[in-house]
Amino acid sequence: MDQDLYAVLGLKRTATNDEIRRAYRRLAKDLHPDQNKGDPVCEEKFKRVSAAFAVLGSPEKRKRYDAGEIDSMGNERANPFYRDYAAGGGAGHHEGFGGYHNGGAGGGDFSDIFGDLFGRRGPSGGAFTMRGMDYRYNLEISFLEAVNGVKKRVQFPDNETLDITVPAGVESGQTLRLRHKGGPGAGRGEPGDALIELKIQPHPLFSRDGDNITLELPVSLDEAVLGSRVEAPTIGGRVTVAIPKGASSGQVLRLRGKGVRNPRSGTHGDQLITLKIVLPPVIDPELERFMQEWAKKQPYDPRARFREAAGA
Template identity: 40%
Template sequence: MREPYEVLGVARNASQDDIKRAFRRLAKKLHPDANTSDPKAQDKFAELNTAHEILSDPEARGKYDRGEIDGEGKPKFQGYPGGGAGFGGAGFGQGGPGGFRRTGPNGETIFESFHFDDDSAARRGRQGANSGFEDVFSDLFGRFRSGGGRASSEAAPKGGDIEIVVPVPLERVVEGGPVKVALPGGSTVEIKVPAGVSEGHRLRLKGKGEASPFGGAPGDAYVVVHYATHPQFRVDGVDLRLDLAVPLQDAVLGGKLRVPTLGGSVDLTIPAWTQNGRTFRLRGKGMPNTHGGHGDLLATARIALPDDRDPELEELMRKRRKAAE
């Protein structure tokens, strides 16, 4: 697992705005929908989301910078003297499957508060060298037990949280409304996204995450909003970009064209002698911004020849070519 700063391509002193911009740029580049031929696309996108989740949360970022969690957001074991993994077991206390870290009444880790006194040394002599460790595990897991050895749902740890990236159509982003979310188990739920929701926004579905292996409450599912690819518009920050087909006669003589927007078509006046590549700005027809307004729609003229061959137009072009020679 690479470190989050490397995944996002930002410096360790990067601002929250830098982190947000890097995530939005890479999310478009690495999204599985845009990399269907890459078998590792899903893993790369998941790594990006994990890095963003850590660095966009000041508390989690601080824990990572202090070495309290790793690049996956899992706790690192720090209580054993010397800073090693402790007790010869790779992964013990590392936050992996079954990993944990327990604190004593004064906030110290269990390995700091546990010690062998004379009595415990005597017990080791009678019961074997691992007796003291067995006492530790018995105390740790005893509070999770109820009748018949089954885990108590009141005390057992909850299941893991999951993250689901959901493509949201741009029209739904502007208007807000229901979006269906497919859960890992095969079921679907319908959520309502707010109007003007930003890309990368997270919505919590309580209890829709992984089941607890100890019989506790299930984890939560976090729905991450991703702007779905649109057949006409390209998102550029809070602006939208559009290639606008301009008939040759309108480019030469001028005219009016109907231009599509997310809120319906509008009229645009095309001046005479409009060059190919000229961009027209339709103010307020873009994506919602953080100030309650909207960005702009940037329509770039693309000169379009007639669908059918026009002999008169061809003859005119021959005359102009000959005149220019």
């Protein structure tokens, strides 16, 4: 018999996906065969709860179930025209749709078939076994936590807490698999897994290009002209960087080994520092006079190569 899957989980049809997941976890934990050894009633309820979550736990299947396109077992419903035709006998008196009819030679209806599939005994006569459902979660971490690695304590919907190790070098969208931290299995079936998709927050200074870290470093006019040693941030802390004499905006300095550790090769990328010359917020008269005199004595055109390349 087709059953109301929402009623099986003790929910209304307006329940959210999170409410469905929490209800399943609570019921599956209470009814798990390992907690109720030798209790056929709990075993039967556990199977019904698991079957209900197999449909309602999937947004796509839930949508089709609510629309009446699939039944409580997740199977396509027969076209009403053919079902009515079969039930009425039709021209040749069929024994029900699909060759089965209550009380007929076929013996049993579809609920009997599914009872065999999900019954107390498997094909070999052993106890019913089914792997638990996988649970999916999102975990947001900072940019530096992603590139350097971090341990995070997370709390699951059933209030269970777990310490998770996020390895160095993970990327946004990558999924961590926690074995046997999903839904409970039935009988000797192993628990499902918890799949944790990582979301990485952007950083105000750093960006990532593969295993390399990129950074734009402001330098003053005198530091660029005369050369200097300045502090620059890296994902591992602050370091001293040598600004070459006569540096220009857009020039790139490479700090080897200061990038992201590649988990496969074990090597580190580099940090690429792009220099950006920044003038003082106020140009004082002395600097202005100096530049006017200097421009008269040392004229140069920084855009000459642009005109040459354009053929002008």
